[in-house]
Amino acid sequence: MDYWTRGRTLGHGSTATVSLATSLQSGDVFAVKSAEISRSEFLQREQRILSSITSPYVVGYRGCDVSRENKKLMYNLFLEYIPGGTLVDVIQANGGRLEEEMIRHYTWGIVQGLDYLHSNGLVHCDIKGRNILVGSSGAKIADFGCAKRVESGAGMPIGGTPMFMAPEVARGEEQGFAGDIWALGCTIIEMASGGAPWPNANDHDPVSMIYRVGHSGLLPEFPCCLSEQARDFLDKCLRRDPKERWTASQLLKHPFLGESNSLSKQETNSSSNSPTSILDQGVWNSLDEPESLEIINLGHTGGLSSAGERIRGLSLDSGEPSWDWDDSWITVREGSSWRCDRIMGDVEARDDDVFSCDSVMEEGAGSKELLSVLLDINISCRKNRWDSWGDCKYGGDSFVSSSNLYFDRDRDTLLHPVMSRSLLQT
Numbered sequence: 001m002d003y004w005t006r007g008r009t010l011g012h013g014s015t016a017t018v019s020l021a022t023s024l025q026s027g028d029v030f031a032v033k034s035a036e037i038s039r040s041e042f043l044q045r046e047q048r049i050l051s052s053i054t055s056p057y058v059v060g061y062r063g064c065d066v067s068r069e070n071k072k073l074m075y076n077l078f079l080e081y082i083p084g085g086t087l088v089d090v091i092q093a094n095g096g097r098l099e100e101e102m103i104r105h106y107t108w109g110i111v112q113g114l115d116y117l118h119s120n121g122l123v124h125c126d127i128k129g130r131n132i133l134v135g136s137s138g139a140k141i142a143d144f145g146c147a148k149r150v151e152s153g154a155g156m157p158i159g160g161t162p163m164f165m166a167p168e169v170a171r172g173e174e175q176g177f178a179g180d181i182w183a184l185g186c187t188i189i190e191m192a193s194g195g196a197p198w199p200n201a202n203d204h205d206p207v208s209m210i211y212r213v214g215h216s217g218l219l220p221e222f223p224c225c226l227s228e229q230a231r232d233f234l235d236k237c238l239r240r241d242p243k244e245r246w247t248a249s250q251l252l253k254h255p256f257l258g259e260s261n262s263l264s265k266q267e268t269n270s271s272s273n274s275p276t277s278i279l280d281q282g283v284w285n286s287l288d289e290p291e292s293l294e295i296i297n298l299g300h301t302g303g304l305s306s307a308g309e310r311i312r313g314l315s316l317d318s319g320e321p322s323w324d325w326d327d328s329w330i331t332v333r334e335g336s337s338w339r340c341d342r343i344m345g346d347v348e349a350r351d352d353d354v355f356s357c358d359s360v361m362e363e364g365a366g367s368k369e370l371l372s373v374l375l376d377i378n379i380s381c382r383k384n385r386w387d388s389w390g391d392c393k394y395g396g397d398s399f400v401s402s403s404n405l406y407f408d409r410d411r412d413t414l415l416h417p418v419m420s421r422s423l424l425q426t
């Protein structure tokens with residue numbers, strides 16, 4: 001890609017912003033996922049993975065470059081533009097839940113994608129509706145910022161979204177192919193119910209979420225609207241023991257996908273980019289047409305001016321659980337630790353204070369057992385009170401997306417999304 005211009009924003013994650021773009025030579029439209037180069041570790045990891053694979057069920061790779069915009073060096077990953085939005089957008093556009101025929105259709109595409117990835121030794125690690133894009137031929141797996149190769153994955157931190165984590169992943173034991181299958185099961189629940197796989201869980205409280213998934217012995221509730229066949233499929237995905245879960249290639253032969261699946265097969269055989277089914281047509285009609293592209297000429301970024309506004313923008317626009325942004329947060333990176341100069345309840349936090357799990361647990365909610373394995377966490381807390389776990393932030397040497405909680409096992413560190421956003425701007 002030689003010369004290109006950036007168009008309207010398609011979406012935000014906290015690791016990157018995705019915009020529409022157009023090639024000045026060919027006029028081709030594509031998506032560009034960009035992050036400041038100093039904060040592009042996840043994006044570069046995604047580039048390494050996407051550039052090595054190609055499948056109709058995975059968002060297509062189109063190249064990468066580095067640009068200078070607003071005096072900043074940006075790392076850009078070029079992707080196939082998928083106009084239908086994410087699966088979550090499609091669920092919302094269909095009144096909050098999908099009919100079983102649509103669930104079958106999208107599930108078939110996701111399982112095809114997983115079968116391809118797994119047979120190439122790749123684990124996605126963050127399957128969920130928000131990371132599935134919907135094209136004219138069905139579902140395509142996107143957002144490979146957490147993905148890893150099984151042969152090199154042993155030393156890598158566990159990543160993903162707590163609400164979609166398999167029990168063995170939540171316990172920090174392993175994150176393999178079977179973890180993606182569990183997350184697929186959670187995504188089916190998302191499609192069938194329009195809600196979270198653990199409906200009563202507090203997704204602002206990721207630590208207790210992880211504890212519940214990993215140690216409670218419970219399963220997410222199966223939506224009652226599903227047929228027996230679909231419930232049986234779900235049962236094969238949501239086994240707590242990863243060895244009992246079916247593989248993607250087994251799932252492709254399950255009657256839920258194997259029978260009466262003419263829609264999926266017919267669409268895969270089509271090379272057209274236009275919607276080819278009534279179902280898709282409904283989706284397209286409900287979504288915005290792309291706006292005309294605005295040339296920015298690699299030297300201008302429009303939009304939000306101050307760092308604070310940009311942070312708030314990330315917080316508000318991500319569409320993820322609304323992590324509170326509060327100006328009373330002060331987090332400063334200093335050496336390898338984080339400091340906070342606020343008074344919090346009975347505890348005065350001084351620079352570089354390190355709170356033990358016990359002192360935190362006096363005020364924190366639940367999950368002591370899990371925290372006991374996370375020693376020496378550096379914690380900053382909001383002014384005047386210890387809040388729930390969802391409002392605490394945990395130090396570490398990385399940054400993450402608004403929806404994801406990263407668990408850095410080398411440093412025994414949990415990273416909280418709010419902190420990631422402040423990290424992005426400091």
Ligand SMILES: Nc1ncnc2c1ncn2[C@@H]1O[C@H](COP(=O)(O)OP(=O)(O)OP(=O)(O)O)[C@@H](O)[C@H]1O
Pocket residue numbers: 010011012013014015016017018031033059079080081082083085086130131133142143144145400401402403404
């Ligand atoms: N190829 C694409 N075509 C169209 N829209 C896209 C494309 N890739 C991403 N998007 C939009 O941009 C949003 C953010 O993309 P993505 O999830 O890849 O970013 P991220 O920074 O990795 O996010 P996260 O915070 O979930 O890790 C998506 O939810 C989607 O709305």
